[in-house]
Amino acid sequence: MGRPCALREKEVERVFSTPTIQQINSDYAEFFNLVGNNTGVDLSENGFRDITTVVDFLYIQVSYRIYYPPLPDWTTEGNVKCNNNPIIPCKDKTVYEIMKEMNDLRFYVMYNSTELHKLDGGSVLTDIGKKFGEYVAGNRSVTYNIYSAHDSTVSAVLTALQISDAKQPEYTATVMVELHKSAGDAQGHEVKVFYKPITDNSSIEEKNLPGCPSPCKLEDFLQYVKRFEISDWDKECGNNVPTTPAPPSTDSLGLTHQEKITIIACSTVVVVFCLILLIMFVRKRSSRSMAPYLSLGTGA
Template structure:
């Protein structure tokens, strides 16, 4: 009976359209893989108190030694799944892209050390080989950087905070929210703050840093539930999927097409994104896959393209959402019954591909407005300057003309 209860509890954390599967990939038909992983263990991304900085000598939001080790082990796990198919490291076989954070860049490097162990030491005592990791500035990284400026997405998220679902969460956790508002001296206790509360206490728990006397495991369990429920507000509207998840999904599916058309080269097999929990969550939501547990440290999403005998390409989605645990699940993609073809997926999900992301975000119009304001300001300044110059010139002319008609000496005409 206890075993059945445990299995039931375990399965409840999985999406309803999923099943557990084996670790090794079906390489008989495998043609191309996208892997999207979350960085390893890190320090808190935002502190609840400035005094807490003393607890984290690495700094804020930085990868820890354990986080690097987790990613190394994830790389070894990926080696178990794809090793024979990938072979040794080749520059034309894999491509690694990271968001522009220390923790994701370092995670990518640690992962590659596990995925591609060197055949021989780089130099005596250094059993490692360098593998390139690419990135791009946060400001232009709309695929991996959740906070890339997008006014329309921010507006849509503000509506989520005011939604009935958000109100339901506030009501359900009213006691906890009031408690934390008092203990943390938060005048305006908003739902968006709960992730920072969870994040700080989770990081402290992972690193055996004592909690305040008022925090205990029972309360933290409630905080964890609150965090996971609040996280489900992210990316769960059509607009948010299109603006926050659609760009990455479009890039992935278009790369599959490029592989089919030969644009990636014959040897291209594996493209990885070293990113964040929000990256995985946004992509899953855009697929229409909903989760109960937000992506954990050093876990990954795998999107595979398989080539059948009739040349049909099918897409399979796998999720490893347990840190250092082998358990892997496969999702059925909603609206695309197995075998889900790439063509069918493109037809179903292309509605999430922004035709012009900057314009849809409201960035282009803002730029044009700012541009017009600048032009108007310069024009106004030029007119004012010109007017003042002409007036000054006119005054000088009048003054000079008046002095010329007055004699320097006051001569009496009668003399």
């Protein structure tokens, strides 16, 4: 999910610009102004989209039961004005409760489109389907796979499977996708999906996939996740990938034109240098052999 994707950015921009979301931004304009004034975070452009910047810190404090310091006083105030928005009613709710409800819906909206199913949670589900296929084919070296991920990834997987409860997953929330032998078919296999929303208790939910109630035949599950396959990420996303230049042509020796010019130039320099040394050597020998004899004189 962290890889660059132009299509994903465009799709996220689209889902946060729908009339429904814009109506929330309009109805809660005064609310976003209140939050912004108390935090310094600018929520004027798209408060619904950006509210997670604020609420995440508070949610961590509440989730981990960090009672000191307590939540800021302004987050526990009520009487919030929201123009009776039908999607997120504000009556009898505190500022924090409204922010949390917005963030829950935001997690759902963020991943709930055909394109986002494929680009986000779909990559995990494709990998699971691939491993199930390999196991049934006889490659059983791995029997248990664990994917460590953020709450956003958990939400993306739940939404892609169309079993999301439209809430931000609790920290340590777990999705389990299990491969079983079919009860009535010795050669068959089936898939069960479980969701454990919180680890503080033993609650665990068995989920039914759309059109494939649990247990779901492996063939049907693989067909379901097949829609998420991406063979070329950059092509799928429409990323502008620099074109790799063609390698320079070479001769029979594997040398490019530029390499041959370099070799010729270096060879010429070496030859010229050797000629200069040879000329200097010859001239020095010649000067010695032609030295004049000393005159002995005849005496007077």
